[in-house]
Amino acid sequence: MERDVEDVREYFCSGITKEAAWRKAQLQNLLTLIREGEEEIYKSLKKDLGKHHVEAFRDEIGTLIKSVNYSLQNLEGWMSSKKAKLPKVAVLSSAEVVPEPLGLVLIISSWNFPFGLSLEPLIGAIAAGNTVVLKPSELSPACSSFLANVVPRYLDNKAIKVIEGGPEVGEKLLQQKWDKIFFTGSSKVGRIVMSAAVKHLTPVTLELGGKCPAVVDFLKSSWDREVELMKGSIKKMFGENPKETNSITRIINKQHFQRLKNLISDPAVKDSVVFGGSMDEDNLFIEPTILVNPPLEATIMTEEIFGPLLPIITVKKIEESIGFINSRPKALSIYAFTNREALKRRMISETSSGSLVFNDAIIQYAADSLPFGGVGESGMGKYHGKFSFDTFSHHKAVARRSFLTDFWFRYPPWNNYKLQLFKDVYNFDYLGMLLSILGLKKSRSISTAA
Incomplete structure (x- = not known):
């Protein structure tokens, strides 16, 4: 591992990755990888997560194709230096801001979107001219294996390495010196990553997640009627026997299955289940489950869920949701469903989150023109589109002054x-x-005064 890391660092020093031609070629090759590997990507996601191929294309393959094309279309503009305005007193002087790659980058991705969360930051790192070591999640082994086997066949393997392994491999990687670390995962591991980065004062981007509350303004309706409508929608999408459909992603492994099972097996939580709850451990299947007003101190209300469990907390006035949200760690995203402009304004001004979306969900993830990232305990830093390029770049100030004049x-x-x-x-x-x-x-x- 140490030799591989050092080889990639030396390759960056050669200057090849700074060339626009190299960056464009790698992005084009990545696009070819995604398109030619589409069927194998489907199979890997099906094996690890039981993900339907339409969902796989919507959430991962499609967004990646879009992101690569967006970077290819805009790369030259991103790479170009930008003239900076100087005050009038700076006679015969000029200045510009020049983006340059940070160097050797470590990307550690998560299992819930094994390709999207691995390749989306890779797109930005390549576009910015860096060399990269990518560690996919060991919890999605089929997807990790695909990346390890296929990436070297399409991309410059002197500049881009995929290293597989569990926590011990991650720990060894974190002991190395990096010019940037990009991590997606839990806040618990995020703290470990940040602690390791301190040794070399390495800048980090942490995509951590946490709770993402959805505020639903029922207006004249009541919460129990809305729950009935939710039940009807679940049956419409997944049928009377959801286990028989191919449209529901399975739980990643037995450990996470047991974790989710424990969340709703808690005696204090059991009575709050109003719909669903059936499980099949052999097939790692959990039926979509609705809970109403579980205890706020219960684990399901304090930890990230990552499963088909939906706790609903009712309030007398929808405006009370603002205080509830502010009493908890800052969210990666808040989704608010309302047509009331006054409530929208309050949500914007009185809450803090990585993003805020009205009357939809997830669309901000697919928008290259919007930064995606957390704040507070949901993370730090941002990416997607040019924000990815900027995340993996140093914007260097360059000033020039003539010898012809100076102020005495x-x-x-x-x-x-x-x-x-x-x-x-x-x-x-x-x-x-x-x-x-x-x-x-x-x-x-x-x-x-003296």
Whole structure:
């Protein structure tokens, strides 16, 4: 592992990955990988998660194709330096902001979207000109194996390595020196990643998640009627026997199945189940389940769920949801379903979350023009579209000045006349500065304490 990491670092130093041609070629090859590997991706997702191929295309393959094409269309503009405006006093000077790659990047992805959460940040890292080590999640072994076997056949394997393994491999990787770490996963592991990054002062992006509350404004309806409508919608989508449909993703493994089972087996929670709840451990299947007003201190209300369990908390006034949300850790996303503009304004101004979506869910994840990321305990940093490029870039300030001119009052010995000139400059009073230089404006008497 150490040798692989060092080889990738040395390859970055060669400067090849900084070239636009290399970046475009790798992005094009990644697009080819996704398209040619589509059927195998379906099979891998089916094996690990029981995911239907239509859902797989909607959530992962389709969004990745869109993201690669978006990067290819905009790459030259992203890479170009941007002229910076200088104050008028900066005579015969110019400045620009130049994006440059950070260097060697570590990407650690999660199991819930095994391809999307691995390749979406990879797109940004490649577009920015970095070399990359990618560690897929060991909890989705078929998807991890696909990436490890296929990525070297399509991408420059001197610049991009896929390293498989469990927590011990992750720990060894974190001991290495990186120029950026991009992690998607739980807040518990996120703290470990951040602690490891401290050793080398490595910048990190943490995509952590947590609770994502949905606020539903029933207006004149009542919560029990809305629950009945939810039950009807579940039956319409998945039929009377959801286990027989291929449209529901299975639980990733027995450990997570048992975790979810424990959430609704809690004696304090059992009575709050109003719909669903059946389970098939052999097939890792859990029926869509609705709970109404489980105890707020119950585990299902304090930990991330990642399963088909929907707890509903009722309030007398929908505005009370704002206080409830603010009493909990900041969310990755808040979804609010309402037509009341006053409530929308309050949600925007009085809550804090990575994103806020009205009358829909997840659409912000697919939008390249929007930053995706958390805040507080739901994470730090952002990506998607140009935000991915910026996340894996350093924006370097470059200033140029001619030898033909300089301002003599920048240097000692100091006096009140020079102080007045500085005050004119920093207050953008260029006429005053000119008058002072010409002796037409007298400096005010200034006393200083020793």
